[in-house]
Amino acid sequence: MRALRNSVGASLTKRFEVGAGLTAVISWCSCAAIAVKTTEANRLAFFHLLDLNMNFRPAVCSSRQQKMLHLFGNGTAALLQSSEKTAPQSRFFPICEQPMLLPGSFKNKVAFITGGGTGLGKGMTTTLSSLGAECVIASRSLDVLKQTAEEISKKTGNKVHAVQCNVRDPASVKAAVDQVVNDVGLPDVVINNAAGNFISPTERLSANAWKTITDIVLNGTALVTLDIGKRLIKAEKGAAFLAITTIYAESGSGFVVPSASAKAGVDALCKSLAAEWGRYGMRFNVIQPGPIKTKGAFSRLDPTGKFEETMTDRIPVGRLGTAGEIANLAAYLCSDYASWVSGAVIRMDGGEYVLMSGEFNEMRAVTKEQWDVMEDLIRKTKGS
Numbered sequence: 001m002r003a004l005r006n007s008v009g010a011s012l013t014k015r016f017e018v019g020a021g022l023t024a025v026i027s028w029c030s031c032a033a034i035a036v037k038t039t040e041a042n043r044l045a046f047f048h049l050l051d052l053n054m055n056f057r058p059a060v061c062s063s064r065q066q067k068m069l070h071l072f073g074n075g076t077a078a079l080l081q082s083s084e085k086t087a088p089q090s091r092f093f094p095i096c097e098q099p100m101l102l103p104g105s106f107k108n109k110v111a112f113i114t115g116g117g118t119g120l121g122k123g124m125t126t127t128l129s130s131l132g133a134e135c136v137i138a139s140r141s142l143d144v145l146k147q148t149a150e151e152i153s154k155k156t157g158n159k160v161h162a163v164q165c166n167v168r169d170p171a172s173v174k175a176a177v178d179q180v181v182n183d184v185g186l187p188d189v190v191i192n193n194a195a196g197n198f199i200s201p202t203e204r205l206s207a208n209a210w211k212t213i214t215d216i217v218l219n220g221t222a223l224v225t226l227d228i229g230k231r232l233i234k235a236e237k238g239a240a241f242l243a244i245t246t247i248y249a250e251s252g253s254g255f256v257v258p259s260a261s262a263k264a265g266v267d268a269l270c271k272s273l274a275a276e277w278g279r280y281g282m283r284f285n286v287i288q289p290g291p292i293k294t295k296g297a298f299s300r301l302d303p304t305g306k307f308e309e310t311m312t313d314r315i316p317v318g319r320l321g322t323a324g325e326i327a328n329l330a331a332y333l334c335s336d337y338a339s340w341v342s343g344a345v346i347r348m349d350g351g352e353y354v355l356m357s358g359e360f361n362e363m364r365a366v367t368k369e370q371w372d373v374m375e376d377l378i379r380k381t382k383g384s
Contacts, residue, residue, distance in 0.1 A: 087312050095325065097323075106132045112187040112191070113138070114139065114165065116135070116138060120193055123322075125137055126155065127330070128189070132158065134158060135160045138165035138194075139194065140165070142162060145163070192241070192242070192266070197213060197259040213258035217263060236281075238280070247290050250345075267286055274342045283341065283342040284342060290350055314356055317350035317351055321348065333346075
């Protein structure tokens with residue numbers, strides 16, 4: 001018990017990974033042990049209440065502690081059983097995907113979107129095209145691109161072009177941009193969305209695995225940006241650049257270390273060029289999406305489907321985001337309405353980042369009845 005008593009919430013959480021509600025009260029117990037000098041008997045009772053199978057004898061519990069046992073035992077069980085894909089509060093945050101900008105906001109503008117054939121790229125292309133842009137989508141799979149281009153063009157009535165491009169290869173990037181310039185001219189909007197990712201313990205990564213992800217995400221973004229940027233400077237033409245990264249570009253994350261490192265590099269690239277190339281008429285911004293359910297991402301990052309079941313527990317809004325919601329923000333940032341926005345890195349994650357950042361945020365899982373018991377315990381504890 002002494003080792004447990006002297007541990008902080010983080011170490012306890014690592015040891016007892018059994019659910020949000022349990023983690024919350026464990027964190028409270030560790031703080032109580034340090035901050036309010038809770039008695040040994042109360043500390044023992046708290047650990048017993050959390051159902052940690054510590055062979056604690058109920059006979060030593062007072063009536064008040066028995067009441068706490070009932071409350072926390074039932075509350076924990078209920079919390080552990082709840083794993084819905086949307087939380088009740090999500091009804092207050094409806095999904096609204098129709099374009100929020102005025103029709104024609106991108107009329108006579110050319111948009112170049114990497115990774116535009118599927119997922120977020122497809123969503124952004126659809127929105128920009130519906131607002132009047134002539135879009136060019138690029139990726140390695142030309143068949144997928146052509147199918148997407150035809151689908152979006154039929155839906156919006158505007159031209160969508162498909163250009164094959166491997167962003168890891170400078171020659172392929174140059175050839176793709178040459179084709180864009182020849183067909184529709186230099187782009188007014190450039191969205192670096194091409195990405196690659198997979199989950200793996202870092203010690204299992206090969207040098208090639210690391211290189212594959214960083215070549216797509218960081219080097220690919222740099223190659224596209226440099227090629228188009230230099231042409232824009234020479235032509236004395238401005239443009240809006242947007243990169244799609246992730247919230248863990250800021251926080252870091254285990255098990256996706258190549259992606260986290262590369263995305264952080266993209267954030268830095270965009271902020272740096274916002275400072276340097278503004279004088280040439282170019283703006284650079286970043287969107288850091290939280291969990292968005294797209295077929296490609298989930299097939300690689302959540303092949304069993306189990307992770308999605310608990311993902312909404314850490315999103316205050318109570319649901320995953322959608323490609324259409326990201327597309328609306330992307331359209332705004334690339335439009336003339338945002339001409340004074342440059343160097344911005346915007347999180348769009350339903351509040352996930354701030355919830356995971358706060359040391360005590362897991363306390364949201366504690367019920368009103370449990371708070372009543374804990375408050376009573378604190379008030380009856382002498383000292384400070």
